[in-house]
Amino acid sequence: MTFSDSGVKYFEGKVAVVTGGSRGIGKAVIDELIEKGARVVIGDILESLGNEVANAYNEKAGTKVAAFIRTDVSKYSDNKALFQFAETEFGGVDIAILSADDLEEGIFNVNTIGVIKGSKVALMHMAKRGGGSIVCIASTAGLYTVFDTSAYNASKHAVVGYVRSCSIMPAVCNVRVNAVCPSWVATDLLVGFTSSSTVDPLVEAMNAFPFVAMSDVVKGVFTFLYEESRNAEALMILSDGLQWNVPAPLPACFFSEECVNVQKRYFENAIPYSKKQLAEALERYNAEQQSFLDLS
Ligand SMILES: NC(=O)c1ccc[n+]([C@@H]2O[C@H](COP(=O)([O-])OP(=O)(O)OC[C@H]3O[C@@H](n4cnc5c(N)ncnc54)[C@H](O)[C@@H]3O)[C@@H](O)[C@H]2O)c1
Numbered sequence: 001m002t003f004s005d006s007g008v009k010y011f012e013g014k015v016a017v018v019t020g021g022s023r024g025i026g027k028a029v030i031d032e033l034i035e036k037g038a039r040v041v042i043g044d045i046l047e048s049l050g051n052e053v054a055n056a057y058n059e060k061a062g063t064k065v066a067a068f069i070r071t072d073v074s075k076y077s078d079n080k081a082l083f084q085f086a087e088t089e090f091g092g093v094d095i096a097i098l099s100a101d102d103l104e105e106g107i108f109n110v111n112t113i114g115v116i117k118g119s120k121v122a123l124m125h126m127a128k129r130g131g132g133s134i135v136c137i138a139s140t141a142g143l144y145t146v147f148d149t150s151a152y153n154a155s156k157h158a159v160v161g162y163v164r165s166c167s168i169m170p171a172v173c174n175v176r177v178n179a180v181c182p183s184w185v186a187t188d189l190l191v192g193f194t195s196s197s198t199v200d201p202l203v204e205a206m207n208a209f210p211f212v213a214m215s216d217v218v219k220g221v222f223t224f225l226y227e228e229s230r231n232a233e234a235l236m237i238l239s240d241g242l243q244w245n246v247p248a249p250l251p252a253c254f255f256s257e258e259c260v261n262v263q264k265r266y267f268e269n270a271i272p273y274s275k276k277q278l279a280e281a282l283e284r285y286n287a288e289q290q291s292f293l294d295l296s
Helices: 024-035 047-061 076-090 107-129 150-164 169-173 188-194 201-208 214-226 257-295
Strands: 015-019 039-044 066-070 095-098 132-137 175-182 234-238 241-245
Touching: 015 024, 015 076, 015 107, 024 039, 024 047, 024 095, 024 214, 039 047, 039 076, 047 066, 066 076, 076 107, 076 257, 095 107, 107 132, 107 150, 107 169, 107 175, 107 257, 132 150, 132 214, 150 175, 150 234, 169 175, 169 257, 175 214, 214 234, 214 241
Parallel strands: 015 039, 015 095, 039 066, 095 132, 132 175, 175 234
Antiparallel strands: 234 241
């Protein structure tokens, strides 16, 4: 299946959670998910816009295909409520697109911690369902430091580092975790940059830099949804197309016989260990969810 197979309801029966989905990249991904048959829950802090967007999808489809719940991704409680809501509304979660962004004081809490908390909660719900796919919207700023947007660069490097550390997840619970890394895309997010100062050299640089098409960003996300062998990978969305980003090779000393044996043993042990940890975490999580449902 490829991105261009329009009209094919490839995601019929699938449920997606999209954080930061009230507008921008998240919303563009939802358009395509719904077009391809998925049902979607939007989690965002923009409450009236989120509700409006969900209602518009439902009206167009003539049936319930979308729902909104106010979610601050920096809070565990909100992430849990979001995924639980998706389960109650549509029966489970197969896909999570983590697209929220805050350029201000919440930059690390939203861009980085929000992705980690969202992924951990998504894992619980997907593990119950037998697997799933998590796509984090990182940035080329998570791979390179072309401009000195230092805290933003750091927050996105952390997301790529997190994603690349999820290599054993398919073996543990059949969940894949990947990162899409776009260069500049014309969304409302950039208003945060442009309105800060008209003399900021970054504004001039940003305006002169080639932007990427939103359709290519959506294509990047769907590459990960379709290509089921992809895990712990970063796909750059550039003005001249999509390009895989391969991490720098390990230093030579990591290839000594001793290091190679340690790494081999680690992965052999880490998979059963993580399966056990996950099973215990799921038990605690289900009990917590049950008491939450009993109270509500
Ligand atoms: N626009 C770009 O040039 C660009 C480039 C590379 C990467 N990205 C990344 O793409 C993703 C989407 O950005 P966008 O350009 O669509 O921006 P956007 O501002 O249009 O969308 C971001 C969404 O996140 C929501 N949000 C903010 N704080 C939140 C919180 N605490 N909890 C839940 N939702 C919250 C916002 O309300 C908004 O709906 C971000 O992760 C961003 O860093 C954007």
